[in-house]
Amino acid sequence: MRHDAATIARMLAERAPSLVRELLPNGRKHGAEWRCGSLAGERGQSLAVHLGGARSGVWADFSSAERGDALDLVAAVLYGGDRRKALVWARQWLGLGNGDVGPVVRRSAPMGRTSEVDTDAQARRAAARKVWFAGEPLRMGSPAAAYLAGRGIDLLELGRVPGSLRFHTGLWNGESQRHWPAMLAGICAPDGAMVAMHRTWLAPTPSGGWSKAPLRDAKMTLGSYAGGCIRLWRGASGKPLAFAPEGETAVLAEGIETALSIAISCPEHRVLCAVSLANMARVVLPAAIRTVIVAADNDEGNASARRALDVACQWFLSQGRDVRLAMPDRKDADWNDILQEMDA
Structure with missing residues (x-):
């Protein structure tokens, strides 16, 4: 039976704890994740791979903004992103192909x-x-x-x-x-x-x-923050982000003032600030957060901003989350503008 890429990725994800030890042996377990410095496998915290649950095998490298599923991880570590070669390796490693898995040649860190x-x-x-x-x-x-x-x-x-x-x-x-x-x-x-x-x-x-x-x-x-965010409001649970209750909704906004305006208007929701539009598609959320409301500015006519929003929405959709886009009706307005108009 010839398994397709999606099936192989799922099978790899089911064996994520073994896979990361094979690909990234210098990493270490940190809660529900495997952490190391990069796809080169050195010690550190920038690369995180989920080890179980609905997001098992999903990974993100906060230093390079690379991310993907378990098959993408094989491709990124061993073959410079070549999924076709990664499929051959993965079938052998899972015992689905003929012969033995070849030697692992991991990505090297850039010299100097x-x-x-x-x-x-x-x-x-x-x-x-x-x-x-x-x-x-x-x-x-x-x-x-x-x-x-x-x-x-x-x-x-x-x-x-x-x-x-x-x-x-x-x-x-x-x-x-x-x-x-x-x-x-x-x-x-x-x-x-x-x-x-x-x-x-x-x-x-x-x-x-x-x-x-x-x-x-x-x-x-000041400082690098890919994948991070400003944690402005904990919502109804009052719990830190890492301990968000199962099924929680989080609102993700671009700017601090917009995020605070939403916290005032919807204090029942957890509210996070992505700092920049580009970082919205990099923010890493715990699996317990099942719904993400992307609070966008109305940049009508700005094609690059719209593409960035689409990428962010697709990123969270790919994780199996419910994603909603909230945008003011008025062009060039954000949610802070709307709050000020309501108070006027």
């Missing part, structure tokens, strides 16, 4: 580049954490809270300030070569570790409020 990239990534992560701890909890009455209030976001309506937000009284800005107050947001990797930070520099307004500082780039990230 991996250590440089790792060193740079670690330095940026350390810098992000240093700034984070130099800040203070975001309190009502602070310029950061006033900035959000100016965007129609009253944190008192949530009942508490999200722990992923902080305030810095004077953060250095390279563009202007001076310090500004800033709102900080921690970006966490799928394992919960803070790997990067989002910064919004602030300035007072003539009316006595606060807005974004008059900079070309008043919002910037």
Whole structure:
């Protein structure tokens, strides 16, 4: 009997714990995942492979944005992405073909580049954490809270300030070569570790409020965050993302203000911020989250933005989740615009 690629991928997924030890022997088990540094198999955390459940065999490399099913993993590790060669190997490994499985020749890490990239990534992560701890909890009455209030976001309506937000009284800005107050947001990797930070520099307004500082780039990230997100609101369960209850719904938005607007309007849902549209298709969610609502901006006429949204929706659909796209009716509007109009 000749098994097709989908069947082979499913059979590999059923044996995911054995498969990862064959392909990536230097990795280690981390909860329900097998973790290593990359498809080259070195020690680390960037590559995660699900070991069981509905997503068994599904993997993602947060450093390269590569992802796929169990057959894709074989192809990526052994054959530079060639699924045809991977099928031959997989049939032999599963005992479906004639002869023995040939020797495994794993992908090599780029010569001289991996250590440089790792060193740079670690330095940026350390810098992000240093700034984070130099800040203070975001309190009502602070310029950061006033900035959000100016965007129609009253944190008192949530009942508490999200722990992923902080305030810095004077953060250095390279563009202007001076310090500004800033709102900080921690970006966490799928394992919960803070790997990067989002910064919004602030300035007072003539009316006595606060807005974004008059900079070309008043919002910037520090550190690599592919696959991660800002965990803004835990929803009705109140549980950390890793312990989300089975069947939970999560709302994924692009920006912080949009995400907070949704948390105020729909506090029963878990709300996450992807930081960028490109990262929406990389965010890694636990299997317990069965429904993903993609809260999109209405960028009508922007073909690249629409393609990015389609990729994100397809990514979550491929994981067997229920995916819904929520977009304002008005062109060039986001959900924060809608919240402000409702409050006007």
